[in-house]
Amino acid sequence: MAFTPHGKHLIAGQRIGTDATFSSEPASGSAFEYSVGSPALVAQACEAAAAAFPGFAEVSREERAKLLETIADEIDVRGDEITEVGSAETGLPAARLEGERGRTTGQLRLFAAHIRDGDYLDVRHDPALPQRQPLPRPDLRMMQRPVGPVAVFGASNFPLAFSVAGGDTAAALAAGCPVVVKGHGAHPGTGEVVGDAIVAALSKLGMDPRIFSLVQGGNRSVGQALVTDPRIKAVGFTGSLGGGRALYDLCAQRPEPIPFYGELGSVNPMFVLPEAAAARGADIGTGWSGSLTMGVGQFCTNPGIAVVVDGPEADAFVAAATDGLSAVAAQTMLTDGMATAFRDGARRVSEGSGVKSLLKTSCEGRNAAPYLFEVSAEDWLSNEDLSEEVFGPLGLVIRTQSAEQMIDIAGHFKGQLTATLQMDEGDIELGRALLPILERIAGRVMANGFPTGVEVCDSMVHGGPYPASTNFGATSVGTMSIRRFLRPVCYQNIPDALLPADLVRT
Template sequence: MITGQQLINGQWVQGEAGQYQAVNPATAAFIEPVMSYASKAQVQQAVAAAAAAAPVFAATTLKQRAEFLELCAEEIMALGDALPERVAQETGYPKARAEGERARTVNQLRLFASSIRSGEYLNIRIDTALPDRQPLPRPDLRYTNQPIGPVVVFGASNFPLAFSVAGGDTAAALAAGCPVIVKGHNSHPGTCELVAHALHKAVQKSSLPAGVFSLIMGAGREVGAELVVAPEVKAVGFTGSLAGGMALFQLANNRPEPIPVFAEMGSVNPVVLLPEALEQNAEAIAAGFVGSLTLGVGQFCVNPGVAVAIQSPALDRFCRAASAALAKVPAGVMLNEGIAAAYQKGTAHLSAQTGVELVGSGEAVGDKAGFCTQAKLFKVTAEAFLANPHLQEEVFGHVSVLVSCADQAQLLAVVRALKGQLTGTVQATAAELATQTELISLLRQKVGRLVVNNFPTGVEVCDAMMHGGPFPAATDARFTSVGTASIARFVRPICFQNYPPELLPPELQNANPWRVPRLVNGVKTSAAVDA
């Protein structure tokens, strides 16, 4: 049962700052029930509860936290069909897509549970005392990672499950031992509430403090700002627009005590099409490119928004094939009215730029109901692209710009001019890839994930994934927001020097009761340390 309430300190309460209703983007009709917005006082209550829960949650064992994450996954699955049905209603996604995203979300929780059981993320280092060392003795030094404190997570519009209430940021923060306050996305509040019910049950069944998890909904940016500036909050996770991410980043850095904002933001994810690959495979590459471009109506942060190639007959074949493939793509439902309007404005702005021409487009919107838009592929010369910074700006949705270059030098100049990106893709034969050392070197400086002979859409949740990149793709290029390495965002190191052995945290004790891997005097081992 969806009530439209907030979850604050373990209690479901009516928001005190107004009401609203979600809208079905496929029909533009309002969805029941009426939802509520939290007040400033309620935000402060959620923050205070998280702060009170922080030391208790931080003291839980790896096993306890792993079991809690697994219970979160079980409770999400226990929601049954009500969850994917509500996702479909609030996003316009097919139910099958919602079911797939639910599977990704629960598997992600289980992966994090398995990861923290191993204790690898603690990165434990022990250098035992050397009292007889000359000219000076060495003290006993022991290093581990500990939870950073309460974390605020902003739900994303395009992934109502995997990047929302129980998504990657939440899973990583909970795995690290940090209480989480989620600011749900107003496009899918019912979905947020359902998942929050599941996490609330997991908190209760695990006998954890109520403040370990709260859900807040808010109008405009006021609630989000209130959360970020709260002194008790120690980190922020965000997935969304460059403007939104930078607003939070600036708020956090203007606090008396600045805190990290791990924001994944704008990216056009360039795809470089090399000549031999196009000559051999232009039509197949075009089919794959259009499939990636239009997947989920292009509403992915790794959507290929720019392609770069050297002008040739093979590139002309690519354009013809891409145009033909696009013509078969139906008009797609976008996530909300604002996103659809921004897409229409962005594509109109692109088409009005000097030198831009239309290569192809999807089926017209016609009389379709809801927030529907038409896929588009534009083309521009390298000279025009390099002269116009607006052509590098992300337009969220199923649109891309193909940059046609006169030669290899111009192709490299275009890549060199690109800003930081989540991904960079190269379509190449093995022989030509081996000769592209300068191109690969440039891309390695620009992107977080380098893709070869594949396409960027589809972000695997695993130990090896990097989902981040140099600014403006993310606020900190050193971290990923997907995969088990993302836990590192929500811990901080602490070193104990000459600390009484019996008072050390379990993972640093000589006996190593948790049997976690540790670097002891330069040797990786899970064995006990000789006293």
């Protein structure tokens, strides 16, 4: 059966339509009409979330774990429908969407196991010492508690894993925080189906429907209303540097400032060290081309810049990368706006002083084909624009004159999600010099691999210093991301009958 949306917002379990609508812009198939969000609808959703919070904060870990698992089950039930509408809206192949759906349901189930374990609560107890001199010590207990209603902004490049029921929503619900999602206009149908799955899960378990709301569409005033609503206590965001920074500033300017956990932009530099370049430069170049073009280069961990010492080894690396990229045909980007921004970014890079074009392509409409450029270290250092992200399949090779200059280049990168060392045994000393620099600029440092593909697990860090993200101490992937929506509370001499269940003496 063909997908037909109801086209309405989901506010506290109710489908709410508006007279104003917007039309989807699918990569293929029919467009549909969806209700347009408004500040008034945002206020309604936030009011519901605030009313639900006291009760949801007291829901047991087991009940919250069952909710996460039930949401995952409901998403799987709708799997064929999600693939159908998601492929039409985004142009992503069915296999990619099915894999992303598996990641989405997998991280929901992972959070269920994580909160059942209970270690995330970081429970601490310093018993009373009434006889201590010169002053007695009171009974002190501490644990992590949910912060309150959370706003989540759906991402354009991951219609499932970073959207309505993505990592931010999973972490917030696991923590005990109601969620208000601002759906992304690039895939409203996909968001609607997933939102319906969350509503169905809450209903099946008899839980408060006000725990979740989804507001679709609308102009900037909708996002601004969401982050400035006094009932919202934290924000999760994945998107552009400009849009994210504007929302971050609004959060900071509120009468009660709140944390804004934004993932904004990263070029994810890759350093090809000399011994590795000599031994397997061509293989690294081929692998890099595949990573650059994965998902049409629309991954936030896309390794957009490679740094290599000039010479024959660099030539072999560049030649292999050029061959690999040349074999990649034009592919459909997620939105028309992304395709336009990609072409503008390629033009900006090509016009940089000293930049040499190695692979020129012709992109039209919503399609994108790879670009490859190279530049000397001196010219790159003199042009800050060349360190800015171009979202799409574009690579820039920086040729240094020495290993020492490679170290200098590393120190000039802004905050990154990832940094990669391609290295062999003979590169250990250079790697030892680079690693302290890279760990200061990146949230994840890796060796002999490519950063596209983020494992959802306990030890993953998907964040980094600004502008990779707005909070260098946080991650948006992995179980540690729950910490964004918790805060420590100390209970002094509080009777057992009043303590949260997880703190009661045994």
